[in-house]
Amino acid sequence: MEDQKEKRLADIREKLKGLLVENLSLEDVTPDEIKDDEILFGDGLGLDSLDAVEIVVLLQRNFGLEVKDMEKGREIFYSIDTLARYVYENTKNKS
Amino acid sequence: MQKAEASRKIEARKRGNRPGFWFFRTSVRLFGLRGTYGFLYIVCLYYALCDRSAISAALSYVDRRFPGSGFLRRRLDVYRLFVSQGKQLIDRYAAISALAIFDIRIKGYEQFMALVQDSRQGLILLTAHVGNWQIAMTTLKDIGKTVYLLMRPEDNPAVQDSLHISREQVHIKIISPEQHLGGVVEIMNVLREGHVVSIMGDRSYGFNAIEVSFLGEKAWFPHSAFSIAAAAGCPVVVLLSVKVSAHRYVVDVSNVLYPRYEGRRDKREQLQQWVQKFVAMLERYINQYPYQCFLFHNVWREESKSATG
Numbered sequence: 001m002e003d004q005k006e007k008r009l010a011d012i013r014e015k016l017k018g019l020l021v022e023n024l025s026l027e028d029v030t031p032d033e034i035k036d037d038e039i040l041f042g043d044g045l046g047l048d049s050l051d052a053v054e055i056v057v058l059l060q061r062n063f064g065l066e067v068k069d070m071e072k073g074r075e076i077f078y079s080i081d082t083l084a085r086y087v088y089e090n091t092k093n094k095s
Numbered sequence: 096m097q098k099a100e101a102s103r104k105i106e107a108r109k110r111g112n113r114p115g116f117w118f119f120r121t122s123v124r125l126f127g128l129r130g131t132y133g134f135l136y137i138v139c140l141y142y143a144l145c146d147r148s149a150i151s152a153a154l155s156y157v158d159r160r161f162p163g164s165g166f167l168r169r170r171l172d173v174y175r176l177f178v179s180q181g182k183q184l185i186d187r188y189a190a191i192s193a194l195a196i197f198d199i200r201i202k203g204y205e206q207f208m209a210l211v212q213d214s215r216q217g218l219i220l221l222t223a224h225v226g227n228w229q230i231a232m233t234t235l236k237d238i239g240k241t242v243y244l245l246m247r248p249e250d251n252p253a254v255q256d257s258l259h260i261s262r263e264q265v266h267i268k269i270i271s272p273e274q275h276l277g278g279v280v281e282i283m284n285v286l287r288e289g290h291v292v293s294i295m296g297d298r299s300y301g302f303n304a305i306e307v308s309f310l311g312e313k314a315w316f317p318h319s320a321f322s323i324a325a326a327a328g329c330p331v332v333v334l335l336s337v338k339v340s341a342h343r344y345v346v347d348v349s350n351v352l353y354p355r356y357e358g359r360r361d362k363r364e365q366l367q368q369w370v371q372k373f374v375a376m377l378e379r380y381i382n383q384y385p386y387q388c389f390l391f392h393n394v395w396r397e398e399s400k401s402a403t404g
Contacts, residue, residue: 025362041276048303049277050319053326056283066287073280 005088012084019058020080024051036081044079052077063087119185120192128185128195128341135181143174152391153177159310159395160385172386179386183227183338190230197342199234203349207332210351211238216329217286220293220348221320223377224389226336231346232293236266242291243270245278245300272300279323286327293334294320296373297390304394305363307371309378314394316374318366325354325366333373335380337387350376 017031024047038044041052055077059065065087067073076086122131142149153173157164161172189195201207210218220242222228235242246269270278270285270292277300282292297316304315324331333350354369356362381388 049279050302050322052276052279053283053323056280057326066284067280068284070274070281074275077276 008092009084009088012087013080015062016058016080016083016087019062020055023054023058034080036084037079040077040079040083055083059083059087063091065090116188120188123185123189123192123194128189131185132182135178135185139174139177139181142177143170149177149391152393155393155395156388156390159312160381160388162311175386176389179338180389183230183387186338186344187227187230190233195342197230197344199230199344199346201234202345202347203351206351207348208238210330210332211240211291215289216327217289218291218329219286219320219324219331220291220334221296221331221373222293222334222336223295223297224391225377225380226384226387227338227344228334228336230344231334231336232267234346235291238291240290241285242267242293243282243285244268245270245272245282245292245294247271247273247300272302277302277319282323283327286323286329292323294323296320296333296370297377297394298392305367305370307367307374309374309394310381312395314374315397316370316394318370320373321352321354321366321369324352325356325362328355331369331373333376335376337380337384 013036014031017034020026020034021029021031026045029045034045041047041049047055056067059067067076067086076082119131119134122134126133150170150173153176154169157169157172157176161168164172186195186197190197217240222231232242232244244267270281272278274281286292299315299317300319302317302319305318306313307316308314309316320331331352331354332348333352334346334348335350336344336346338344352369352372354365356365377388
């Protein structure tokens with residue numbers, strides 16, 4: 001059970017990294033170079049608020065998810081890992 | 096950064112403060128609109144002669160709009176701008192407080208209403224510090240959607256008091272760009288619900304700006320409205336208002352842009368083209384109504400690329 005969860009989380013992380021590289025203006029960055037716990041905004045990967053717009057749309061288009069709770073937004077958008085966990089928690093009953 | 100922020104807040108308190116609003120409010124009640132305009136000529140003379148920061152803020156625009164002017168002409172232009180802005184502030188208060196009736200004609204109203212009603216993704220209302228955008232907002236209270244203003248609620252409490260803008264107000268609400276990720280999550284949510292988001296196209300509010308040509312020089316304008324619209328798949332309606340006589344305004348919402356990224360072309364390049372289109376509209380407006388441009392923020396300064404306000 002736990003293995004399945006970890007595998008699913010790893011798959012989501014990989015997918016998210018690919019989507020970020022494909023859709024955001026990340027110059028000369030490959031999906032493999034993004035660390036799971038790297039901070040996405042500000043220091044770290046250096047994304048800005050307008051990249052957040054793209055991530056909101058990516059979550060909606062690829063996972064059917066809407067981030068409604070603004071307070072939770074800060075922790076959800078912290079890193080690839082937190083994003084992946086949010087996707088996992090909110091899609092596990094769908095798959 | 097903190098110093099600049101503190102300075103901005105002090106300046107906001109100095110001009111348009113509560114005693115000032117009280118004075119003009121009382122004057123409108125006692126002497127009417129034209130009588131109050133009379134006081135304005137004296138008050139603005141003080142600002143145009145003594146308020147260095149206000150003069151400097153206005154000169155960045157005046158020097159580009161009227162290049163080659165001498166000292167006196169520049170000061171006169173600053174004075175005319177201050178008087179014009181003051182009149183529009185008084186009008187705004189008088190309109191909202193029902194102390195005067197203004198004839199507000201909306202150019203492009205039917206098209207705008209069709210967009211509001213058809214749009215399942217909401218729309219972005221892109222405006223600027225020209226004319227009386229707040230008086231224009233009062234005309235939108237019956238469109239059946241909430242208008243969310245992207246602005247700092249703390250910017251000038253006295254202005255908000257006078258406009259009766261509050262977080263509780265039903266038809267006009269505020270989204271603060273100072274919340275996490277500049278409020279984009281909230282913006283995307285309200286657009287998805289079909290509402291209207293109003294963004295100032297000449298202030299960065301922490302969002303990144305892009306280089307364009309404005310009044311013959313390189314300038315930096317934010318691209319947030321277009322980035323958000325392209326991602327959300329919603330239209331951008333440009334709102335420009337103009338005072339055409341003492342009791343008459345025209346609000347133009349006839350210009351609509353549909354930003355959509357084309358293929359894998361550089362997004363920044365595409366954003367730049369959309370922002371330039373908007374800036375070209377502003378230029379046409381400014382050429383026609385030079386004393387209704389209240390762009391008291393130096394968009395020509397390179398630091399405006401990532402300006403905070």
